[in-house]
Amino acid sequence: MDFALTEAQDDLAELARKILDDHVTNERLREVERGEDRFDRALWTQLATADVLSAGLPETVGGGGFGLLEQCSVLIELGRAVAPAPYLSSITTAASAIAQFGTDQQKRTWAAPAARGELVLTAALVEEHNPNPAVPSCRAERQDGAWVLSGSKTGVPAGTIADLVLVPAWTPDGPRVFLVGSGQLSPQRQRIVDSDSEARLDLDGVRVDDDHVLHDRSVLDWLLARATVGVCAHQVGVISRALELTSEYARERVQFGRPIGSFQAVAQRLADAFIDVEAARLTLWQAAWRLDEGLPCEAELATAKFWAADAGHRVAHTAVHVHGGVGIDLDHPLHRYFVAAKRNEFALGGAAVQLGRLGDALAG
Numbered sequence: 034m035d036f037a038l039t040e041a042q043d044d045l046a047e048l049a050r051k052i053l054d055d056h057v058t059n060e061r062l063r064e065v066e067r068g069e070d071r072f073d074r075a076l077w078t079q080l081a082t083a084d085v086l087s088a089g090l091p092e093t094v095g096g097g098g099f100g101l102l103e104q105c106s107v108l109i110e111l112g113r114a115v116a117p118a119p120y121l122s123s124i125t126t127a128a129s130a131i132a133q134f135g136t137d138q139q140k141r142t143w144a145a146p147a148a149r150g151e152l153v154l155t156a157a158l159v160e161e162h163n164p165n166p167a168v169p170s171c172r173a174e175r176q177d178g179a180w181v182l183s184g185s186k187t188g189v190p191a192g193t194i195a196d197l198v199l200v201p202a203w204t205p206d207g208p209r210v211f212l213v214g215s216g217q218l219s220p221q222r223q224r225i226v227d228s229d230s231e232a233r234l235d236l237d238g239v240r241v242d243d244d245h246v247l248h249d250r251s252v253l254d255w256l257l258a259r260a261t262v263g264v265c266a267h268q269v270g271v272i273s274r275a276l277e278l279t280s281e282y283a284r285e286r287v288q289f290g291r292p293i294g295s296f297q298a299v300a301q302r303l304a305d306a307f308i309d310v311e312a313a314r315l316t317l318w319q320a321a322w323r324l325d326e327g328l329p330c331e332a333e334l335a336t337a338k339f340w341a342a343d344a345g346h347r348v349a350h351t352a353v354h355v356h357g358g359v360g361i362d363l364d365h366p367l368h369r370y371f372v373a374a375k376r377n378e379f380a381l382g383g384a385a386v387q388l389g390r391l392g393d394a395l396a397g
Contacts, residue, residue, distance in 0.1 A: 042102060042106040045106055062366075066116050070194050076162065081149055081151075096129065098130070102250040102325055112273075119153055124148075125263040126199075128154050155192055155195040156199040171202040180246065182235050191231075210246070210252045210256065220233070268313060268377040279303065320334050
């Protein structure tokens with residue numbers, strides 16, 4: 034494969050970085066994090082107005098006609114800024130799924146407004162005590178001409194602010210994905226590591242008609258693959274910027290009359306972190322390219338997520354250790370990169386889970 038980025042990827046990343054550099058300041062993030070949800074609606078509107086949200090969606094929903102690779106470029110920039118914007122859940126996962134598999138009415142009602150930043154969408158892919166999200170334990174049964182859901186979902190990103198949730202559930206014919214409006218749900222807020230909140234959803238008794246179903250049986254696997262690649266892209270941005278901040282600090286911080294970056298132990302940790310970041314970046318683009326091309330990529334997805342988790346863990350800890358006490362000071366920006374890296378590390382399965390999936394893929 035060709036690892037060179039396209040002109041569209043470069044341009045979109047440059048535009049996103051300019052907006053984020055202007056808007057996502059340390060002071061602005063502190064203000065946002067005082068709220069219940071780590072969501073900056075003003076930033077979301079700016080990204081929508083600049084067509085950053087719509088660029089990676091098909092033209093059929095008012096998008097720019099680009100795809101997953103361009104979305105990954107945006108996610109890297111959002112990770113670099115640890116920006117409070119639900120692009121991964123709303124655009125890369127949910128809106129893209131509706132644009133790909135939805136009816137014309139579903140596209141007009143949900144995907145197109147999401148592309149304009151008018152709605153926030155998400156997907157509920159995680160369940161408690163269920164190690165395999167591809168086989169949801171939530172159920173859907175036919176009753177009186179509609180689908181009735183049962184079970185619960187947990188850890189739903191942007192679940193407390195979303196206007197629509199894509200809910201995978203098991204039916205007698207296999208998994209299907211249901212479109213559930215926020216008016217049918219009473220999300221329970223779950224405060225998580227990076228000052229954001231996710232949602233727990235009790236689905237018992239929720240009724241969904243046939244107009245709110247994505248009937249293609251491959252939707253769930255498609256969602257999981259896209260969400261996994263998206264987490265990896267965001268993590269590459271997070272740890273790239275964390276390493277940059279740490280390298281700058283090591284050049285400026287003087288101890289015993291020398292910059293601490295000149296000490297062998299510090300230099301070695303920074304060198305190891307550089308290798309980790311590049312490995313995460315390489316495996317991300319390999320998995321994203323194969324997925325975008327419609328090629329088999331189960332092993333590549335597991336490999337990319339393993340590096341996002343394992344390398345993310347090491348780089349985040351290196352950043353804090355080299356910064357010393359400054360690294361855990363809530364007035365300093367670095368702590369956000371640590372907690373963002375930890376969130377990405379475990380999203381959709383940590384390193385051990387990915388090794389298990391990789392082993393299954395190789396054995397298969």
